[in-house]
Amino acid sequence: MRTVEEEQAIRHDVFRWLDAAFIGRGGYEISRTELLSYSFLGERIPLLDTGRGIRNPATFRSTLSIMSGWKKNRYQDFEDENGWIEYSYRDQEAGDNLKLKRAYELRAPLVYFRAVREGYYFPYYPIVIAENDRVERKVRFPLDQGLGLLGDPHGYSDDQRRYADSVVRTRLHQPLFRARVLRAYASACTICDLKHPELLDAAHIIADTESHGVPHVTNGLAMCKIHHAAYDRSLLGITADYEVRIDRDLLDEIDGPMLRHGLQDMHGRRIRVPTNRNARPARELLAERFAQFIDR
Numbered sequence: 001m002r003t004v005e006e007e008q009a010i011r012h013d014v015f016r017w018l019d020a021a022f023i024g025r026g027g028y029e030i031s032r033t034e035l036l037s038y039s040f041l042g043e044r045i046p047l048l049d050t051g052r053g054i055r056n057p058a059t060f061r062s063t064l065s066i067m068s069g070w071k072k073n074r075y076q077d078f079e080d081e082n083g084w085i086e087y088s089y090r091d092q093e094a095g096d097n098l099k100l101k102r103a104y105e106l107r108a109p110l111v112y113f114r115a116v117r118e119g120y121y122f123p124y125y126p127i128v129i130a131e132n133d134r135v136e137r138k139v140r141f142p143l144d145q146g147l148g149l150l151g152d153p154h155g156y157s158d159d160q161r162r163y164a165d166s167v168v169r170t171r172l173h174q175p176l177f178r179a180r181v182l183r184a185y186a187s188a189c190t191i192c193d194l195k196h197p198e199l200l201d202a203a204h205i206i207a208d209t210e211s212h213g214v215p216h217v218t219n220g221l222a223m224c225k226i227h228h229a230a231y232d233r234s235l236l237g238i239t240a241d242y243e244v245r246i247d248r249d250l251l252d253e254i255d256g257p258m259l260r261h262g263l264q265d266m267h268g269r270r271i272r273v274p275t276n277r278n279a280r281p282a283r284e285l286l287a288e289r290f291a292q293f294i295d296r
Helices: 004-021 095-106 158-184 225-232 248-252 257-266 283-295
Strands: 065-067 084-088 110-117 120-127 131-133 138-142 200-204 220-224 236-238 244-246
Touching (some): 004 120, 095 131, 095 138, 110 158, 120 158, 158 200, 158 220, 200 225, 220 225, 225 236, 248 257
Antiparallel strands (some): 084 138, 110 120, 131 138, 200 220, 236 244
């Protein structure tokens, strides 16, 4: 068994590695192959188990990671509307459950890998298990540490509820929305074809603050940051026929190569849409948003 200090050092290095391998490269998903390749000081320590949704290295005192599977199974975890996850014990009272309970007792930071598609995940970290229900045989934890500080979601004040809703929308739903949109658009801007994920966003056609602004791929467009900003500010519009329109005043402005090549030259260009027809932007949503651009 590793010392407490060794185990703590590995956990912090895992977070550092994820920062570099995932966030640092503008990541929107990370593959199982990459997660199995992690090593510490030359020692390979896979971050996922080969056949289970929980990773308990033999030399660790407590759980290192939990994974939500893409396919449903009897241990399927459950995310409530408040951004909390319920994860059930395994059937047998064996090491997996013991180490899961110990993670709760020690408040050991771990990683929760949420499936984006088969074999690809979005990581949430550091996660700390907040509740252990021995009767229902499950643990609960928030996907954002800030939510854990608010206490019981059923007792939120109006201000706490607004904060929690904002966290769930921007920190929890948005990353998965981005992952699915960038995947659909093959990691390229729908307008200019820029192919650097670290410079790409998932733009909502209908804002997520609207009741029908759902985080679904058909309500999204992969855009580089300049085109996303222009779209959000109605300096750029997209018709229901997938054509780009630039604000008339902006077309007449003279301000250097970025304005000319980045925006003005895009006027009249057709956007690049996903090859999967089911992932293409909904024309009725584009039409609604384009009407707002016209009325600006």
